[in-house]
Every structure is written in C-alpha cells, then in structure tokens.
Amino acid sequence: MNLHTEKVVKLTMVTVGSWLVAALVFFxxxxxxxxxxxxxxxxxxxxxxxxxxxTLENYQVVFERSDYFRYAWNSVVISxxxxxxxxxxxxxxxxxxxxxxxxxxxGVMLWMLSTKMLPPVGVLVPIYLLSRDTxxxxxxxxxxxIYTLINLPIVIWMIYTYFKDVPKDILEACRMDGASLWQExxxxxxxxxxxxxxxTFLLSLILSWNEAFWSLNLTASSAAPLTALIAxxxxxxxxxxxxxxxxxxxxxxxxLVFGWIxxxxxxRGLTFGAVK
Amino acid sequence: MSQLSRNARAARFLVAPSVLLLxxxxxxxxxxxxxxxxxxxxxxxxxxxxxxxxxxYIFFFTDPSFFAGMSNTIVxxxxxxxxxxxxxxxxxxxxxxxxxxxSLVRILLISPFFIMPTVNALVWxxxxxxxxxxxxxxxxxxxxxxxIDWFTDVPMLxxxxxxxxxxxxxxxxxxxxAMQSLDQEQLEAARIEGAGLVxxxxxxxxxxxxxxxxxxxMIETIFxxxxxxxxxxxxxxGPGTQTTTLAYLIYSQALLQYDVGMASAGGIVAxxxxxxxxxxxxxxxxxxxxxx
Numbered sequence: 001m002n003l004h005t006e007k008v009v010k011l012t013m014v015t016v017g018s019w020l021v022a023a024l025v026f027f028x029x030x031x032x033x034x035x036x037x038x039x040x041x042x043x044x045x046x047x048x049x050x051x052x053x054x055t056l057e058n059y060q061v062v063f064e065r066s067d068y069f070r071y072a073w074n075s076v077v078i079s080x081x082x083x084x085x086x087x088x089x090x091x092x093x094x095x096x097x098x099x100x101x102x103x104x105x106x107g108v109m110l111w112m113l114s115t116k117m118l119p120p121v122g123v124l125v126p127i128y129l130l131s132r133d134t135x136x137x138x139x140x141x142x143x144x145x146i147y148t149l150i151n152l153p154i155v156i157w158m159i160y161t162y163f164k165d166v167p168k169d170i171l172e173a174c175r176m177d178g179a180s181l182w183q184e185x186x187x188x189x190x191x192x193x194x195x196x197x198x199x200t201f202l203l204s205l206i207l208s209w210n211e212a213f214w215s216l217n218l219t220a221s222s223a224a225p226l227t228a229l230i231a232x233x234x235x236x237x238x239x240x241x242x243x244x245x246x247x248x249x250x251x252x253x254x255x256l257v258f259g260w261i262x263x264x265x266x267x268r269g270l271t272f273g274a275v276k
Numbered sequence: 277m278s279q280l281s282r283n284a285r286a287a288r289f290l291v292a293p294s295v296l297l298l299x300x301x302x303x304x305x306x307x308x309x310x311x312x313x314x315x316x317x318x319x320x321x322x323x324x325x326x327x328x329x330x331x332x333y334i335f336f337f338t339d340p341s342f343f344a345g346m347s348n349t350i351v352x353x354x355x356x357x358x359x360x361x362x363x364x365x366x367x368x369x370x371x372x373x374x375x376x377x378x379s380l381v382r383i384l385l386i387s388p389f390f391i392m393p394t395v396n397a398l399v400w401x402x403x404x405x406x407x408x409x410x411x412x413x414x415x416x417x418x419x420x421x422x423x424i425d426w427f428t429d430v431p432m433l434x435x436x437x438x439x440x441x442x443x444x445x446x447x448x449x450x451x452x453x454a455m456q457s458l459d460q461e462q463l464e465a466a467r468i469e470g471a472g473l474v475x476x477x478x479x480x481x482x483x484x485x486x487x488x489x490x491x492x493x494m495i496e497t498i499f500x501x502x503x504x505x506x507x508x509x510x511x512x513x514g515p516g517t518q519t520t521t522l523a524y525l526i527y528s529q530a531l532l533q534y535d536v537g538m539a540s541a542g543g544i545v546a547x548x549x550x551x552x553x554x555x556x557x558x559x560x561x562x563x564x565x566x567x568x
Contacts, residue, residue, distance in 0.1 A: 011375060014370065014371075014373065014375050015375040015376055015377070017370055018370055018371050018375060018378070018381050019377065019381060021367055021370065021381075021385070022380075022381040022384040022385050023384070025384060025385050025387075025388065025441075025444065025445075026384040026385075026387055026388075028388070028396075028399055028400060028403070028404060028441065029387055029388070029391065031399075031403055031404070031411060032395075032399045032403060035403055044409045045409070046408065046409045046413065046414055046417075047414050047417075047418070048409075048411060048414055089293050089294055089297065090294060092290035092291075092293075092294075093290055093291045093293070093294035093295075095287065095290060096287035096288065096290040096291045097291060099287065100287035100288070102288075106562070108291065108295065110558050110561065110562050112294070112295075112298055113558060113561060114554055114558060115298045115301065115302045116498075117498050117550055117551070117553070117554035117557070118302060118306070118547065118550065119498075119501055119502045119523065119543075119546045119547060119549075119550045120502055120504075120523075121502065121504070121522075121523045121526040121527060121542070121543055121546050122306065122309060122543040122544065122546045122547035122550070123305035123306060123308075123309055123543065124526065124527060124530055124531075124539070124543065125308075125309060125312055125530050125536050125539050125540050125543060126304070126305040126306075126308035126309055126312070127305055128530070128531065129308075129536075130305070130308075149297060149298065149301040152294060152297065152298060153298065156294060181286045181287070206390060209392065210390070210391075210392040210393065212392060212393045212394055212504070212505035213502065213504045213505065216394075216504070216505060216508060217527070217531065226392070227392050227393070227394050227505070228394075230392065230394040230395050230398060230509075231394045231398075231505070231508065231509050233398055234394075234397075234398060234401075234509040234510070241402055241403060241409075244398060244399075244402065245399070245403065248395040248398070248399060251392060251395060252390065252391050252392060252395055255390050255392075256387060256390045256391070258390075259386070259387070259389065259390035260383050260387075263382070263383070263386055263449065264453075266449065267449055267450055267453040270446065270449070270450065270495070271450060271488075271491050271495065272561050275450050275453055275454055275487075275488045275491055
C-alpha cells in the first residue's frame, strides 16, 4: 500500500468514525425534536415510527394550555437582566484589575473564583429564608439577584482575559492623548474587545437560562422560568411525550443556537482562562 | 495630578462594587448556615431556637441516609468523571485533524451541554429509557433481549448516563481547544521516527493534555458535587435512597422535612468537601495567572 492510499484510508476512517460518534451523541436531541412533531399515539408506539405525517398540534397545545409564554418571558427577563447586570458590575472591575494591577490583584481574582465554588446546597436554607422574609420568594427580582451574583466571577474572569490580550501600546497612546477613563473604555477598549465581550454575555445568558437549582427551589408559579415548566412535566397524567418534546424543543432551541455561535470562545469562560 | 495617575486612582474604585457584592454573597448566607447548624430549628415547630452544639452534626452523620448520600455522591462523581474524561479525550483526538464536515460534527458533539438539565433528564427518562415505549426498549426487543427497566433496576447507572451525556461535551470542548496548541512538528517528528499511533498518544498527546485534563476534572467535580435537577425530576432520590446524593439529601431535609438545623449541618459538610477540591483548582488556575 503506498503512502497516498494509506492517507485516503485513514481519512475515510476518521471521517466515518467522527460522524458516527457525533450522530450517537446528538441522537437524544434529534429524537426529541422528531417526537415533538408526532401525535401522542405515534410518540408512544412501539416500534417507534420513523416515517409519519408531521403535526404542529403539540406546539399549539403547549402554547395554549400550559401558559408557555409566561414561563418563556420569565426566562428571557431573568437571564437577560442578570447577564446585563453582571456585565455592568463586572466590566469595570475587570478593567481595573487588567490595566492597573496591584499587589493584591491576583489574590482578589482567585478569591472571586473561589466564591463560584460554594456549593448551592450549602446556602440553600439561608437564601430560602432570606427570600421568604424579604418577599423575594417566587419573584423575578429574587432570581435576577442570585444569577447576577453567581455569574459575576465568571464574567469578570472572562473579560479580564480578553483585556489582557489588548496590546499595551494602544492604551498608552490614548492615555498620552489625555483621554479620560470613560473615553478610554468607551471609545478604545470596548470596540477592540467587542467579540470577547459578546461571548462573555452569551455564556452568562446560557448559564442563567439553564440554571435549575435556584429556579426549582425558589419559584412556584409567578416567577417560574422554563426549567421549572419542564420539571412540571415529570409528574404527568395520560399521554404527554409529544407535548413534553414540543415544550422542551422550544425551551432549548434559542440557547442551543447561542451555544453554537459562541462555542469557540466558551472555553475561556468555562475554565477561568486556564485553557485558551 | 497627571491624567495617568488619576485614571489609576479611579480604577481602584471600579473593583469595589464587585468585591463588596461577592463578599456579602459569600459571607452572609454562609454565616447563617453556620449559625443554623448549631441550633434546634424546624420550620414546622414554632418557638425559641436553642443552642444545641454539635447535635445537628451528630444527627446528620449518624443518619443512615448520610452514608448512602455520601457513597452515592462518590459513585456519581467518580463514574461521570471517568466516562467523560476517557471518552472526551478519545473524541478530541479523533476530531483533531481536518476531515469533511468537521465543523458540523463539532457542533453536534457539544450540543448536549446547552440543553437545560430538566429537559435532559425528562427526555432520557421518557423518550429513551422508558421500559415499554422508550427507544432503548425498542433496541433491546429488536435484538431479542428483555428491555431494561432503567430507573427501577439500575437507577444510579441511569443518572450517571444522563449526567455524563450532559458533561461529555464540556470535556470535548476543553480538550479539543487544548489539542490545537499541540505542536504539529513534534507530532510529525514522532511519526517519522516510527512511533505508532498509541505511542504518539501516550508520549506526546497525553503529556500535552495533562493540565487541561486536570482543569476538566476539577471543574466537573465542583459542578457534579451539586447535581440536583437531574435527580429531582427523575427519581426524587429513590428508589429508597439509591440515588440520594449529598446535595439531594440536604435539599430534602431542608425543604421536604423542614429540619433547618440538620440541613445546615449537611450544608457545612458540603461546603467543606467542595473547598477541598477548590483548593487544588485554585492552585492550578493561580499558576496560569502568574505565568502570564
């Protein structure tokens, strides 16, 4: 076998193997989407039907009956507001630590990271009681406060690593020109790091959207986001698989797309800059 | 005062809000948990809270569920780590070189990570693992086997599969990124010298991946110790205590049995455990911070 055929054989094997693995990993999502277009009877049939007349009935039912839009709106409001707040609070901190480091900066950064490692169950009782006593239980405000705080360290770390990548000369030049702090951030830094800042925002959005410990424990109905709506399908009556699939597909679709867009940048945020 | 030092002074104040907020978030609830863990406090029993010393801790440690919760947590975290790290490494190496459709393959592979835990759990439990009409039951029947009743017969294994599916993409994503910084010339040199695929993997690829692997293991451990929604929506900790982890045990003591004292003692135990892992992670991350 000459070198060329050997290469072709190897490439074919890698291609087929990779596609096979990818298909296996993605299968549950594919199956969920497929089931969402079946009738309940079809969804439950064994052997499962692969070819069927697709129906949008489940989506209709989900929209009408389970008050889907209220939950979706809660998810949107909670994750967007908490991500914006984390960015607004975190960006100045990341700026200061990246460009005006002091002897304590490294310690502060690591300490911020350590707050992320506090297991939620360790503070479940006090947070539950504090929320109850301040009237924040089952409110969007309550969840926004918590999500802002749990995402703040990740946001600061991620922005910090992007700011560190900015060439020092550019900032020096603009300081020599006498630019104020605000001008420097607004007109130089933010435009340069726009890509990084948007990925930071997306990661925060994804984490808030999918967060399911606090949303399940601190909301009942009025502030419940999509994670809680889906959880309510765990004790169903009658045929419900197709409707569960439809509700699930709607709940994960937007965030799945965000994830695809930002996949390459996510590594930084998820590893606190330890892997780039 | 020059513009430069004025900016430097202003910069100090920019860190303050974040530090104060995180300080409050970290210390206030933790101090409360610590206090609750030493008093007699049940939400259903009104009256004064008496100081009971270490009684809650003794009750927590001698509760038969504690041993189950502890060993279940170790099994869940250990098995999930093993599955995600081994498969993640193999897949990251497999898709490292260009092939047709690589970017689509990558997108398909990392997708499970973006699925919310409650959707993940319910799709697996119903659509795939249901013993009558689930997809796996269909597969078993079509090769003439009796379908497995996943959540009755092997509840912990079912949870492990669900959680591993969610975290495998995380390992792939990190290791795939780390693979890109592997020196191609070094790989080429090893191959020219006649090293086989396995030898190259062991002597070149694995050492290169050592640090990213450590990061994956530690970050996953921290998140896996707190796995909650997947258990909450599928087994509720059962049957019996077969899928009750430490996190789920504390939740059920607090919000199902309203025993705040005991749940708080458990909470402190969970914090201490997580801190042990965090200690090592922070050292690794600190090194990379200092190395810049």
